[in-house]
Amino acid sequence: MNNKPQLHVPHPPARPGEKPDFSYVALSPAGAVPRPSPGANARDIESLAVELVRVLDDGHRALGEWNPALAPDTLREGLRIMVLTRVYDERMLKAQRQGRISFYMKSTGEEAVAVAAGMALDPKDMLFPSYRVQGLYLLRGVGMVDLMCQLLSNTRDMCKGRQLPVMYHSAAKRLFSISGNLATQVPQAVGWAMGSSIKGETSLAATWTGEGSSAEADVHYAMVFASSYRAPAIINIVNNQWAISTFQGMAGGQGPSFAARALGFGLPGIRVDGNDFPAVYAVTRWAAERARQGLGATVIELVTYRAAAHSTSDDPSRYRPKDEEASWPLGDPIDRLKKHLVALGEWSDEKHQALVTECEEHVTRSWEEACSYGTLNEGPRLDPLTMFDDVYHDMPEHLRRQREQLAKEKA
Amino acid sequence: MNNKPQLHVPHPPARPGEKPDFSYVALSPAGAVPRPSPGANARDIESLAVELVRVLDDGHRALGEWNPALAPDTLREGLRIMVLTRVYDERMLKAQRQGRISFYMKSTGEEAVAVAAGMALDPKDMLFPSYRVQGLYLLRGVGMVDLMCQLLSNTRDMCKGRQLPVMYHSAAKRLFSISGNLATQVPQAVGWAMGSSIKGETSLAATWTGEGSSAEADVHYAMVFASSYRAPAIINIVNNQWAISTFQGMAGGQGPSFAARALGFGLPGIRVDGNDFPAVYAVTRWAAERARQGLGATVIELVTYRAAAHSTSDDPSRYRPKDEEASWPLGDPIDRLKKHLVALGEWSDEKHQALVTECEEHVTRSWEEACSYGTLNEGPRLDPLTMFDDVYHDMPEHLRRQREQLAKEKA
């Protein structure tokens, strides 16, 4: 009890120069959390929102009821996409440093929240991604060259030069257009899911947003609508501990977890080790089964760590200890899945190295091809007059005139 | 499990012509819910969000740990204000029917959510009301004539003719200006409370909003900010079962209660019988104590019933059974407090009748005085040119010119 009141302002456990401290991250042992039936009553499974579903233990074995017992091929495919994502991220960061692209955002250290979740879903399920789940695109087979062309805003840019790098989309692969405005996709996903029910279809919608973004109104709308209409949706809140310089406790406040936000809406909330591939897979599959049974949405908090800078415009050493990542208790998703496969006798260091090399070659080849279609500063360029397309389905007179004016200006 | 998915749309238990059914309202016996210390850890008292704090039993006795054991004088004062509110509401409805005022909103059947809560607070605490807690104004001693002049938009209208009837305010009595936009006051109250902490003061902010309005973003913002900054605030969600024609389950969805929305933010949520004067008083006082201890905000769901039409523009017989009120399990707040006082030997039917008469006379006298300052259609009128005041602290040139133009138009 304070004598003189003062404003309480949440603090991260450590700022630069201080000792990293993740004791605030509540852990459960691997295999310890029971797996209820996907048809369970939400009120009977509230503890899932504060425990931490984990499958992989420190000895790299998969344990417990949540173990999805995935076939080695599936695990290897997951590993491959995660490695590909990481290699892609590394190379694109380099491209940005070299001035070939203007901006980039890595997902390093949190590849599983995209890849494992995405693999647990049906290709017909619609995904509403944030900007930090690029693994979904690689998983669903959007061409790497296409992704790179978006980054380059070149002649083959799917966004026709209009969007900041990483704001991908793919209608064919059911990946919705990424918005620069945080969290707006979350209630849209619920609306899509409502549409699925209205049409009598079983496809669900899954969406990803950051823990910092969960403070936005849109996440509230999403929960309200998901709760009222029992929309077949999966709302993923990626708690990577940081929102630019702001630590998770600023959005989390005194709450027990982000998953627990779901409970007041009667939605299951599940807190899962976001760096544990089988755990993320299992939890997502559980939520998908539940949704397809007509029981509505689940909120999943994926606990992970943003190992990279927020973006290429950011320097995290200004606001968090440099060595913080080393203390992160949930390790690295690629490393853990790799060791699990090795422990299963289904993988080796050599094979892993070969995979990395293969991915690097793929990325390099793709990059060369992508650059051949132009970069921001060199090579062929999209026609600037296309900037007037797609504002509307037709081009109103005033835009036609502005287009003409620009044509003259450029002449 | 449905075979073909379809959209789930929440339904009220009964529409016109159907039998009222309030079995969905979870009840706890009076006195049954234990009262934790106001310093309790929010996570240890989560059950308060789904139980129902009740003090008055069917025999009109005050029971249990939540019994605030109020002095008879206090109870009588509460009764007086509630009766005054009801009489005021009745008379103003009549005034609207007579065409003297253009619009009105009654609080009939839910007077305690304003009066009991307001009495439990300190006069220095700042209140951010919705449009249906007029009891607060009468409680805090805003002159009834002043309130009526607002309804009449006359020469003494505190709002200078600008606001719809019932959109009162009083800076002197610390009652914030009511907004037509639902729920906007809720995060403002939290901001006010943050300001109180910043200034090192102990005053808290209390706010009221409807259960329907809880779907708005502002309620989410309020909880996020209250949670993060431990703001000394009380967020009252008045669940009067209806939001115009829409029943509470549309905003409530699958959630266990509106109070339970607080738990994911680590805020205590308390569900209380909103028609039980001592219970509302006790719960509010508990939350106020907690806030003054520096432990932050509490969310209180006040379970009550909107016995009146939504407003004078509304006809509830179009969307709910006419006799629904008769089945409402929590009775009427005035009736219950009156019977409690009678049971205590502190009140009688005669005294009650005298009180009603006194209130009626007060209202009638006030109304006559108020009308003498003008009505919407007759008597003295505010100068229309005042419409240009208070847009800014000074009057910019363009408004000065528009004012001149209107002066000429009226000339």
Place this chain on the structure above:
Amino acid sequence: MARMNMIQAINSAMHTLMDRDPSVVVMGEDVGYFGGVFRCTEGLQKRFGESRVFDTPIAEGGIVAAAIGMAVNGLRPIAEIQFADYVYPAYDQIVSELARIRYRSGGEFTAPVVVRMPCGGGIRGGQTHSQSPEALFAHVCGVKVVMPSNPYDAKGLLISSVEEGDPVIFLEPKRLYNGPFDGDPHKPAVTWNTHPQGEVPDGDYRVPLGKAQIVREGSAVTVVAYGTLVHVALAAVAQMGIDAEVIDLRSIMPLDTETIVRSVKKTGRCVVAHEATRFAGLGAELSATIQEECFWSLEAPIQRVTGWDTPYPLAFEWEYFPGQKRLITALNKVLDPDPEVNS
């Protein structure tokens, strides 16, 4: 043909659309069982079922966001916002999302959502039930903005809007719901019963977006208006007995600049009129465009007749509302300008 007021015409448009196209759904606060606070959706839920006509939580941002998601999923949602004054919680989803989805996805995704809302004053609504926010949407590229002035146009424009393929902000001047209104609150209210535009086909037809209508031909001066002000303008010019041309924009974005410019070049004089506040309102766009296009034909400065730059005050509704008197003053100014005053 049938006699309809504007509510019935809007209702009829939704019946027509939903009958024909199973992807059309209607959502909003109190629109389901109750049929809407202005009764525009009456009977729809009974006819088309709860999956296609449903109440929503009170969360305008959620309504538009959900509608976007549904539209991306192939539906054609018509979302009602109970009052235009309450659209702002949805502003982010409209401005940042609805308006940009086609553009930012290079045309791969679209969100053809129609957002209907009653607007305007004159019904004792005070400052939060009287607003006309059209300029706040017109400035946002990617959405179209429509405001009908009569039942016939309302139905035809609503059908076009839903079919348009682009998001449309559909503003319904609520003072016109039950009858035309010439700006004089003291006259007895008239209904659409005897008004030619109160004749509305029961079935399907379209009024195209982006096309204004000349509702009165004339050569002395052009009045450009939309919504309620169309009727005020007609009454004002009738009262003055002048040979004015009155244009009902119907679509605010895109503007039918051609029709406007042709008229002003003919008349050489112009008054633009709307109910919304003046500063940076749509009247500014109209005036700016007209002076750009018709400068050499103008015989007098274009005048704007608008609401004042204050909130819409309950008690001074009729002092706020741009009625015939304000319009006549402006018309006199353009017909007989005094270069000494505005030199």
Place this chain on the structure above:
Amino acid sequence: MARMNMIQAINSAMHTLMDRDPSVVVMGEDVGYFGGVFRCTEGLQKRFGESRVFDTPIAEGGIVAAAIGMAVNGLRPIAEIQFADYVYPAYDQIVSELARIRYRSGGEFTAPVVVRMPCGGGIRGGQTHSQSPEALFAHVCGVKVVMPSNPYDAKGLLISSVEEGDPVIFLEPKRLYNGPFDGDPHKPAVTWNTHPQGEVPDGDYRVPLGKAQIVREGSAVTVVAYGTLVHVALAAVAQMGIDAEVIDLRSIMPLDTETIVRSVKKTGRCVVAHEATRFAGLGAELSATIQEECFWSLEAPIQRVTGWDTPYPLAFEWEYFPGQKRLITALNKVLDPDPEVNS
């Protein structure tokens, strides 16, 4: 006097304000420990403590709502929105609340909140880090809107804004943060080091709201601009070697109509310029007002130079940006109009 860029000047203004007035508090995303993504709040938390300078959750609507509550409680909050493009979640709290609290309470309550936000393009921000939403606030009565074009004005205007007593939307053209910018992205970037307006007093001073500044006197034509376009205009008229008068509005609402009108009456010709989209943008208001007030002095139609009516596309930033070429074309048009083209 010191040399400051615009970031430092804004930072200095907040230091000055907070030093003097304990009721001034600063809040926003990443503004505390980190000092803001553009570093405008650097050092403030260290100096004034966490109770007066604090990070917020990512919830723009919550930020403004909380700031309103604080202001009602007697504080003077300066709220930062990280990018103007992200202000829309707060639009309802600004339009329905902030702008109306004084009015609707008959002056009993006020909410003097300043909402700061970086705006404008030219930094490869794409469609969601480049917007100029001033018209969306200028149309809303009850808030004032300010946009400085240089460090000196930025500090003086921010101090005035906080002291103003009215809510102020304070827009900071981020392309000008580090130096003036004449619209030519191919030239090496210049800093404020040598610019006269880069001299900023360390201490207290005010630049009044509602007063424009004539930044270049001339008699051939008036250019009305604000923010980045002031520098583009100066460069364009220098390149043309014409005797233009260039007005920097500084305040967008209220407008300094007097200064504008005096100038246009003198020159008889006018171009208005801004970076925001054209349709129903502030340029429309300027053009409409000028033709109303100066009609009889005008020798040519007023031209608007603006961004196009599309989102701000990343790859075509410089085709979108209204640079010198677009301005010169417009200036040529007003200096040598062709009545045949726009008759």
